[in-house]
Amino acid sequence: xxxxxxxxxxxxxxxxxxxxxxxxxxxxxxxxxxxxxxxxxxxxxxxxxxxxxxxxxxxxxxxxxxxxxxxxxxxxxxxxxxxxxxxxxxxxxxxxxxxxxxxxxxxxxxxxxxxxxxxxxxxxxxxxxxxxxxxxxxxxxxxxxxxxxxxxxxxxxxxxxxxxxxxxxxxxxxxxxxxxxxxxxxxxxxxxxxxxxxxxxxxxxxxxxxxxxxxxxxxxxxxxxxxxxxxxxxxxxxxxxxxxxxxxxxxxxxxxxxx
Numbered sequence: 001x002x003x004x005x006x007x008x009x010x011x012x013x014x015x016x017x018x019x020x021x022x023x024x025x026x027x028x029x030x031x032x033x034x035x036x037x038x039x040x041x042x043x044x045x046x047x048x049x050x051x052x053x054x055x056x057x058x059x060x061x062x063x064x065x066x067x068x069x070x071x072x073x074x075x076x077x078x079x080x081x082x083x084x085x086x087x088x089x090x091x092x093x094x095x096x097x098x099x100x101x102x103x104x105x106x107x108x109x110x111x112x113x114x115x116x117x118x119x120x121x122x123x124x125x126x127x128x129x130x131x132x133x134x135x136x137x138x139x140x141x142x143x144x145x146x147x148x149x150x151x152x153x154x155x156x157x158x159x160x161x162x163x164x165x166x167x168x169x170x171x172x173x174x175x176x177x178x179x180x181x182x183x184x185x186x187x188x189x190x191x192x193x194x195x196x197x198x199x200x201x202x203x204x205x206x207x208x209x210x211x212x213x214x215x216x217x218x219x220x221x222x223x224x225x226x227x228x229x230x231x232x233x234x235x236x237x238x239x240x241x242x243x244x245x246x247x248x249x250x251x252x253x254x255x256x257x258x259x
Contacts, residue, residue: 011151014139015158022162025132029173031119032180033112038236039189042229043176046197049225050074050171075171079133081199082178083126085192090123093185096248105250108184119183126179129170136163187240187247190233197229 050071090109097105110121120128139159146152173180175196181188240246 018139018159019162021132021135022166025129025166025170028125033183038232039176041232042193043172045225045228046175047172077199078196082174082196085195086178089188089191101250112183121183122179122181186245190236193233194230197226
Protein backbone atom coordinates (compact mmCIF):
# COMPACT_ATOMS: atom_id res chain seq x y z
CA UNK A 1 0.00 0.00 0.00
CA UNK A 2 2.78 2.41 0.92
CA UNK A 3 4.60 1.59 -2.32
CA UNK A 4 1.45 2.37 -4.29
CA UNK A 5 0.93 5.68 -2.48
CA UNK A 6 4.57 6.63 -3.05
CA UNK A 7 4.41 5.81 -6.76
CA UNK A 8 1.09 7.63 -7.12
CA UNK A 9 2.48 10.72 -5.37
CA UNK A 10 5.47 10.82 -7.73
CA UNK A 11 3.16 10.36 -10.74
CA UNK A 12 0.90 13.18 -9.52
CA UNK A 13 3.88 15.49 -9.03
CA UNK A 14 5.04 14.71 -12.56
CA UNK A 15 1.65 15.31 -14.20
CA UNK A 16 0.76 18.48 -12.28
CA UNK A 17 4.33 19.77 -12.30
CA UNK A 18 4.59 19.41 -16.08
CA UNK A 19 1.55 21.66 -16.60
CA UNK A 20 2.53 24.19 -13.94
CA UNK A 21 6.18 24.53 -14.97
CA UNK A 22 5.34 24.60 -18.67
CA UNK A 23 2.81 27.38 -18.02
CA UNK A 24 5.40 29.35 -16.03
CA UNK A 25 7.97 28.70 -18.75
CA UNK A 26 5.60 30.08 -21.39
CA UNK A 27 4.85 33.12 -19.24
CA UNK A 28 8.47 34.04 -18.46
CA UNK A 29 9.43 35.11 -22.02
CA UNK A 30 6.49 37.52 -21.99
CA UNK A 31 7.86 39.36 -18.93
CA UNK A 32 10.21 41.55 -20.92
CA UNK A 33 10.85 45.23 -21.35
CA UNK A 34 10.53 45.06 -25.13
CA UNK A 35 10.44 42.77 -28.16
CA UNK A 36 11.69 44.77 -31.13
CA UNK A 37 11.35 43.89 -34.79
CA UNK A 38 15.05 42.99 -34.71
CA UNK A 39 14.34 40.35 -32.09
CA UNK A 40 11.41 39.11 -34.17
CA UNK A 41 13.65 38.80 -37.24
CA UNK A 42 16.23 36.85 -35.24
CA UNK A 43 13.56 34.55 -33.84
CA UNK A 44 12.08 33.84 -37.27
CA UNK A 45 15.47 33.27 -38.90
CA UNK A 46 16.88 31.00 -36.19
CA UNK A 47 13.71 28.98 -35.60
CA UNK A 48 13.09 28.77 -39.35
CA UNK A 49 16.53 27.26 -39.90
CA UNK A 50 16.05 24.78 -37.05
CA UNK A 51 12.62 23.62 -38.23
CA UNK A 52 13.50 23.55 -41.93
CA UNK A 53 16.71 21.56 -41.44
CA UNK A 54 14.97 19.22 -38.99
CA UNK A 55 12.23 18.56 -41.53
CA UNK A 56 14.59 18.13 -44.47
CA UNK A 57 17.23 15.99 -42.77
CA UNK A 58 15.32 14.43 -39.89
CA UNK A 59 11.86 13.54 -41.14
CA UNK A 60 12.94 11.95 -44.43
CA UNK A 61 15.40 9.63 -42.67
CA UNK A 62 13.70 8.47 -39.48
CA UNK A 63 10.01 9.34 -39.71
CA UNK A 64 8.11 11.47 -37.23
CA UNK A 65 10.15 10.34 -34.21
CA UNK A 66 13.32 11.35 -36.06
CA UNK A 67 11.85 14.78 -36.72
CA UNK A 68 10.95 15.28 -33.05
CA UNK A 69 14.35 14.03 -31.84
CA UNK A 70 16.14 16.30 -34.31
CA UNK A 71 14.16 19.39 -33.25
CA UNK A 72 14.76 18.63 -29.57
CA UNK A 73 18.46 18.05 -30.20
CA UNK A 74 18.87 21.30 -32.12
CA UNK A 75 16.92 23.29 -29.54
CA UNK A 76 19.00 21.82 -26.70
CA UNK A 77 22.21 22.85 -28.45
CA UNK A 78 20.75 26.28 -29.16
CA UNK A 79 19.64 26.66 -25.54
CA UNK A 80 23.05 25.60 -24.25
CA UNK A 81 24.73 28.11 -26.58
CA UNK A 82 22.31 30.82 -25.43
CA UNK A 83 23.14 30.07 -21.80
CA UNK A 84 26.89 30.23 -22.40
CA UNK A 85 26.60 33.38 -24.53
CA UNK A 86 24.43 35.08 -21.90
CA UNK A 87 26.88 34.29 -19.10
CA UNK A 88 29.78 35.66 -21.16
CA UNK A 89 28.05 38.89 -22.23
CA UNK A 90 26.72 39.33 -18.69
CA UNK A 91 30.26 39.18 -17.32
CA UNK A 92 31.34 41.74 -19.94
CA UNK A 93 28.32 43.89 -19.10
CA UNK A 94 29.20 44.00 -15.40
CA UNK A 95 32.90 44.53 -16.10
CA UNK A 96 32.18 47.51 -18.40
CA UNK A 97 30.16 49.27 -15.74
CA UNK A 98 31.51 52.04 -13.57
CA UNK A 99 32.72 50.74 -10.18
CA UNK A 100 29.70 52.22 -8.39
CA UNK A 101 27.28 50.83 -10.99
CA UNK A 102 28.49 47.24 -11.11
CA UNK A 103 26.35 46.11 -8.18
CA UNK A 104 23.22 47.54 -9.84
CA UNK A 105 24.18 45.92 -13.14
CA UNK A 106 24.61 42.56 -11.44
CA UNK A 107 21.23 42.96 -9.73
CA UNK A 108 19.52 43.74 -13.06
CA UNK A 109 20.79 40.43 -14.42
CA UNK A 110 18.58 38.69 -11.83
CA UNK A 111 15.73 41.15 -11.29
CA UNK A 112 14.70 44.36 -13.03
CA UNK A 113 12.60 46.97 -11.27
CA UNK A 114 10.58 49.34 -13.45
CA UNK A 115 8.19 52.14 -12.55
CA UNK A 116 5.23 49.77 -12.78
CA UNK A 117 6.49 46.36 -11.68
CA UNK A 118 9.38 44.02 -10.96
CA UNK A 119 10.31 41.52 -13.67
CA UNK A 120 12.91 38.74 -13.73
CA UNK A 121 16.30 39.46 -15.21
CA UNK A 122 17.88 37.27 -17.92
CA UNK A 123 19.90 35.03 -15.60
CA UNK A 124 16.77 34.28 -13.55
CA UNK A 125 14.80 33.50 -16.71
CA UNK A 126 17.62 31.29 -17.97
CA UNK A 127 17.85 29.27 -14.75
CA UNK A 128 14.08 28.77 -14.53
CA UNK A 129 13.76 27.72 -18.18
CA UNK A 130 16.67 25.31 -17.91
CA UNK A 131 15.13 23.80 -14.77
CA UNK A 132 11.78 23.45 -16.53
CA UNK A 133 13.45 21.78 -19.51
CA UNK A 134 15.13 19.27 -17.23
CA UNK A 135 11.89 18.51 -15.39
CA UNK A 136 9.92 18.00 -18.61
CA UNK A 137 12.65 15.74 -19.99
CA UNK A 138 12.48 13.66 -16.78
CA UNK A 139 8.70 13.38 -16.99
CA UNK A 140 8.71 12.39 -20.67
CA UNK A 141 11.39 9.79 -20.00
CA UNK A 142 9.41 8.43 -17.06
CA UNK A 143 6.29 7.91 -19.21
CA UNK A 144 8.31 5.55 -21.41
CA UNK A 145 9.42 3.48 -18.42
CA UNK A 146 6.00 2.65 -16.95
CA UNK A 147 5.38 -1.10 -16.89
CA UNK A 148 1.65 -0.62 -17.42
CA UNK A 149 1.15 0.39 -21.06
CA UNK A 150 -2.22 2.01 -20.37
CA UNK A 151 -0.78 4.24 -17.65
CA UNK A 152 2.19 5.08 -19.86
CA UNK A 153 0.01 6.14 -22.80
CA UNK A 154 -2.38 8.07 -20.54
CA UNK A 155 0.51 9.87 -18.84
CA UNK A 156 2.08 10.74 -22.19
CA UNK A 157 -1.20 12.23 -23.42
CA UNK A 158 -1.51 14.34 -20.25
CA UNK A 159 1.95 15.92 -20.54
CA UNK A 160 2.25 16.00 -24.34
CA UNK A 161 0.42 19.30 -24.87
CA UNK A 162 2.35 21.43 -22.31
CA UNK A 163 5.65 19.85 -23.34
CA UNK A 164 4.96 20.52 -27.03
CA UNK A 165 3.93 24.14 -26.40
CA UNK A 166 7.05 24.71 -24.31
CA UNK A 167 9.27 23.05 -26.91
CA UNK A 168 7.98 25.11 -29.84
CA UNK A 169 7.25 28.53 -28.34
CA UNK A 170 9.96 29.12 -25.73
CA UNK A 171 12.97 28.53 -28.06
CA UNK A 172 11.36 30.92 -30.57
CA UNK A 173 11.55 33.71 -27.99
CA UNK A 174 14.97 32.69 -26.66
CA UNK A 175 16.42 32.84 -30.18
CA UNK A 176 15.50 36.52 -30.49
CA UNK A 177 15.88 37.84 -26.96
CA UNK A 178 18.39 35.40 -25.36
CA UNK A 179 16.41 34.84 -22.17
CA UNK A 180 15.05 38.41 -22.21
CA UNK A 181 18.55 39.84 -21.89
CA UNK A 182 17.22 43.32 -22.70
CA UNK A 183 15.66 43.34 -19.22
CA UNK A 184 19.19 44.07 -18.00
CA UNK A 185 20.45 46.11 -20.97
CA UNK A 186 19.13 46.53 -24.56
CA UNK A 187 22.54 45.77 -26.08
CA UNK A 188 22.84 42.27 -24.60
CA UNK A 189 20.46 40.35 -26.94
CA UNK A 190 22.09 41.48 -30.22
CA UNK A 191 25.52 40.75 -28.76
CA UNK A 192 24.62 37.16 -27.82
CA UNK A 193 22.12 36.20 -30.55
CA UNK A 194 24.61 35.46 -33.38
CA UNK A 195 26.28 32.80 -31.23
CA UNK A 196 22.90 31.18 -30.57
CA UNK A 197 22.04 31.08 -34.27
CA UNK A 198 25.49 29.77 -35.15
CA UNK A 199 25.13 26.93 -32.65
CA UNK A 200 21.75 25.97 -34.12
CA UNK A 201 23.21 25.80 -37.63
CA UNK A 202 26.54 24.17 -36.79
CA UNK A 203 25.26 21.76 -34.14
CA UNK A 204 26.47 18.66 -35.95
CA UNK A 205 30.07 19.73 -35.42
CA UNK A 206 29.57 19.08 -31.70
CA UNK A 207 27.09 16.17 -31.84
CA UNK A 208 28.16 14.17 -34.87
CA UNK A 209 25.54 11.62 -35.87
CA UNK A 210 22.92 12.96 -33.46
CA UNK A 211 21.93 16.22 -35.13
CA UNK A 212 20.98 15.79 -38.77
CA UNK A 213 22.45 19.00 -40.17
CA UNK A 214 23.85 18.56 -43.70
CA UNK A 215 27.59 18.06 -44.02
CA UNK A 216 27.83 20.88 -46.54
CA UNK A 217 27.96 24.00 -44.38
CA UNK A 218 27.32 26.14 -47.44
CA UNK A 219 23.71 25.07 -47.38
CA UNK A 220 21.88 28.23 -48.58
CA UNK A 221 19.16 28.05 -45.95
CA UNK A 222 21.56 27.70 -43.03
CA UNK A 223 23.84 30.46 -44.23
CA UNK A 224 20.93 32.76 -45.03
CA UNK A 225 19.47 32.32 -41.54
CA UNK A 226 22.82 32.96 -39.88
CA UNK A 227 23.47 36.05 -42.00
CA UNK A 228 20.03 37.45 -41.17
CA UNK A 229 20.73 37.10 -37.43
CA UNK A 230 24.20 38.65 -37.70
CA UNK A 231 22.94 41.52 -39.87
CA UNK A 232 19.95 42.37 -37.68
CA UNK A 233 22.10 42.22 -34.55
CA UNK A 234 24.70 44.52 -36.12
CA UNK A 235 22.06 47.05 -37.19
CA UNK A 236 20.43 46.97 -33.77
CA UNK A 237 23.76 47.54 -32.01
CA UNK A 238 24.53 50.42 -34.37
CA UNK A 239 21.18 52.10 -33.68
CA UNK A 240 21.58 51.57 -29.95
CA UNK A 241 25.01 53.21 -30.06
CA UNK A 242 23.72 56.09 -32.18
CA UNK A 243 20.97 56.81 -29.65
CA UNK A 244 23.29 56.65 -26.67
CA UNK A 245 22.34 53.16 -25.48
CA UNK A 246 25.76 51.59 -25.79
CA UNK A 247 26.97 48.87 -23.45
CA UNK A 248 28.86 51.34 -21.26
CA UNK A 249 25.71 53.36 -20.49
CA UNK A 250 23.13 52.17 -17.99
CA UNK A 251 19.46 52.24 -19.01
CA UNK A 252 18.46 54.41 -16.01
CA UNK A 253 15.07 52.73 -15.83
CA UNK A 254 13.85 53.81 -19.23
CA UNK A 255 12.45 51.36 -21.78
CA UNK A 256 13.75 51.91 -25.31
CA UNK A 257 12.55 49.98 -28.36
CA UNK A 258 14.68 50.30 -31.52
CA UNK A 259 12.49 50.87 -34.57
